Amino acid sequence: MSFEIPIGPQHPALKEPIGVRVTVDGEIIRDADLHLGYNHRGVEKLAEQKNWTQNIYLMERICGICSHSHATCYVQGVEKLMEIEPPKRGLFIRILVSELERVHSHLLWLGVAGHEAGFDSFFMYVWRDREIVMDILETISGNRVHYAINTIGGVRRDLDELQAKHILDSLEVLRQRSEYYQKLGTTEPSFVARLAGVGYLSKEDAIELCAVGPTLRASGVPMDVRKDDPYAVYDEVPFEVCTADTCDVLGRTVVRIKELMQSYNIIEYLLKNLPDGPIAVRAPRRAKPNEVVSRYEAPRGENIHYIKSNGTDKPERLKVRAPTLANYAATIKMLKNGFIADVPLIFAAIDPCICCAERSVAIVEEKTQQERIVTMSSLRELNLKITNYQARKREAEWPL
Amino acid sequence: MLQKLTQWSRLKSPWILHLNTGACNACDIEVVAALTPRFDVERFGILLEGTPRHADVIICTGPATRQMKDRLIRVYEQTPDPKFVMAVGACAMSGCVYRGAYNIIGGIDQLIPVDVYVPGCPIRPDALIEGVVKLLDKIKQGAK
Numbered sequence: 001m002s003f004e005i006p007i008g009p010q011h012p013a014l015k016e017p018i019g020v021r022v023t024v025d026g027e028i029i030r031d032a033d034l035h036l037g038y039n040h041r042g043v044e045k046l047a048e049q050k051n052w053t054q055n056i057y058l059m060e061r062i063c064g065i066c067s068h069s070h071a072t073c074y075v076q077g078v079e080k081l082m083e084i085e086p087p088k089r090g091l092f093i094r095i096l097v098s099e100l101e102r103v104h105s106h107l108l109w110l111g112v113a114g115h116e117a118g119f120d121s122f123f124m125y126v127w128r129d130r131e132i133v134m135d136i137l138e139t140i141s142g143n144r145v146h147y148a149i150n151t152i153g154g155v156r157r158d159l160d161e162l163q164a165k166h167i168l169d170s171l172e173v174l175r176q177r178s179e180y181y182q183k184l185g186t187t188e189p190s191f192v193a194r195l196a197g198v199g200y201l202s203k204e205d206a207i208e209l210c211a212v213g214p215t216l217r218a219s220g221v222p223m224d225v226r227k228d229d230p231y232a233v234y235d236e237v238p239f240e241v242c243t244a245d246t247c248d249v250l251g252r253t254v255v256r257i258k259e260l261m262q263s264y265n266i267i268e269y270l271l272k273n274l275p276d277g278p279i280a281v282r283a284p285r286r287a288k289p290n291e292v293v294s295r296y297e298a299p300r301g302e303n304i305h306y307i308k309s310n311g312t313d314k315p316e317r318l319k320v321r322a323p324t325l326a327n328y329a330a331t332i333k334m335l336k337n338g339f340i341a342d343v344p345l346i347f348a349a350i351d352p353c354i355c356c357a358e359r360s361v362a363i364v365e366e367k368t369q370q371e372r373i374v375t376m377s378s379l380r381e382l383n384l385k386i387t388n389y390q391a392r393k394r395e396a397e398w399p400l
Numbered sequence: 401m402l403q404k405l406t407q408w409s410r411l412k413s414p415w416i417l418h419l420n421t422g423a424c425n426a427c428d429i430e431v432v433a434a435l436t437p438r439f440d441v442e443r444f445g446i447l448l449e450g451t452p453r454h455a456d457v458i459i460c461t462g463p464a465t466r467q468m469k470d471r472l473i474r475v476y477e478q479t480p481d482p483k484f485v486m487a488v489g490a491c492a493m494s495g496c497v498y499r500g501a502y503n504i505i506g507g508i509d510q511l512i513p514v515d516v517y518v519p520g521c522p523i524r525p526d527a528l529i530e531g532v533v534k535l536l537d538k539i540k541q542g543a544k
Binding site: 009010011015016017037038039040041042043045046057058061062063064065067108111123124127128130131134144145146353 | 418419420421422423424425426427428429430432433436437438450452462463465467468471475496497498500501502503504521522524
């Protein structure tokens with residue numbers, strides 16, 4: 001007998017609203033279905049109303065964990081459209097922040113994985129050390145989460161000697177701690193027993209279902225945009241693409257810890273070879289009619305922005321394909337034939353960033369099954385119509 | 401006497417429920433960061449709970465998307481009295497950068513009553529702690 005269990009949208013195991021409907025046979029999951037859209041805010045439509053510079057602010061707020069990824073991906077595309085080349089020092093600082101972001105994101109994930117596996121002290125340890133990276137980011141950019149360091153044509157803040165020294169000193173601590181986590185995460189018997197064999201995704205399936213990022217690399221496919229299609233200054237930075245061949249959650253943990261080590265090396269290289277010069281060039285206000293696809297290796301995988309300009313100071317179309325969206329198909333495959341107890345762990349293992357992935361403007365009409373694209377103005381009207389019906393209850397008492 | 405006891409226990413252990421109503425994750429990681437060793441709100445007896453039925457304080461992040469609207473109200477109804485709501489971050493207060501988007505209600509306070517607003521985009525964990533302290537003051541004075 002099969003039985004359906006709904007998980008989410010608000011569920012202790014999920015940090016963000018998403019619905020998973022799993023069909024189970026006893027304890028074993030036979031099928032899984034994802035319900036999306038709880039976090040859809042209409043970022044792509046909003047972007048069409050704002051000019052190129054204002055959009056940087058919006059792009060950062062697609063996601064709080066990989067905010068620099070989206071901003072950089074967008075800015076790179078716009079720079080191509082405007083045909084400007086940011087100065088070398090600007091690019092170095094931009095990549096420095098993106099590697100720091102990778103470190104903070106991977107540490108965050110490591111902690112969450114520990115938490116989902118029932119290893120809460122690991123979670124607390126990792127998050128304590130994550131504060132070191134947050135401090136570095138705060139000294140560089142002034143913010144803990146949305147760094148706002150990108151601008152079209154370079155970066156907004158320069159780095160001085162003292163900051164570089166502070167970062168190098170902090171890196172030493174982080175390196176030692178990460179080595180400890182590597183030892184703990186891969187040898188501690190109960191932790192390994194919990195992770196090994198969970199959420200199996202074979203190499204063939206991973207390629208077929210277009211998985212990206214650490215999920216793909218943990219299935220033994222060495223694919224990384226930084227190596228395959230180097231952007232910014234990655235072609236001159238020495239680093240390795242980390243893979244694992246266990247194809248399970250343990251492999252994904254190992255890949256992320258290895259990537260942490262690589263990121264430390266990259267940060268050290270960037271700081272020691274930081275060129276002199278300006279950090280940004282002046283950007284024009286308008287871009288010629290053109291279109292561009294920008295790729296970026298976010299902490300969770302490949303991030304793609306498609307930008308179309310029409311000669312004005314606003315984009316005509318902006319499409320965001322976040323890495324989590326690419327990993328959804330693979331997640332369903334991983335969930336199948338697993339245990340219910342493994343759902344949070346498998347889900348956490350792709351490092352889901354639901355707010356990144358919630359993009360859609362197409363509306364499917366239920367009766368006719370026809371898809372139609374609605375315009376912004378009609379949606380606005382709809383919005384007004386709906387909100388006008390509800391009295392604003394700012395001062396009033398709650399009518400319950 | 402009993403009232404005093406409940407008041408005391410309420411002040412010493414406000415359990416929180418973290419509800420994401422369409423936030424960009426930034427406030428959410430800062431809320432979690434507030435629970436971890438650097439800031440450690442657990443020393444004030446604040447504990448993150450998974451279910452609304454165990455919670456005293458709902459911490460809402462995000463601008464309330466249309467999809468989450470009904471769920472937000474339902475979660476609010478499920479929380480036992482007395483319950484308090486904190487709108488955390490600029491989104492939960494007014495919608496922030498998403499204000500005017502077709503899928504956004506724009507502010508938690510249009511759906512449920514809010515006790516404390518914590519501004520910031522995103523909030524800092526310190527700001528969250530201050531918000532909780534203010535809420536506790538409010539409970540102490542019996543103003544609800």
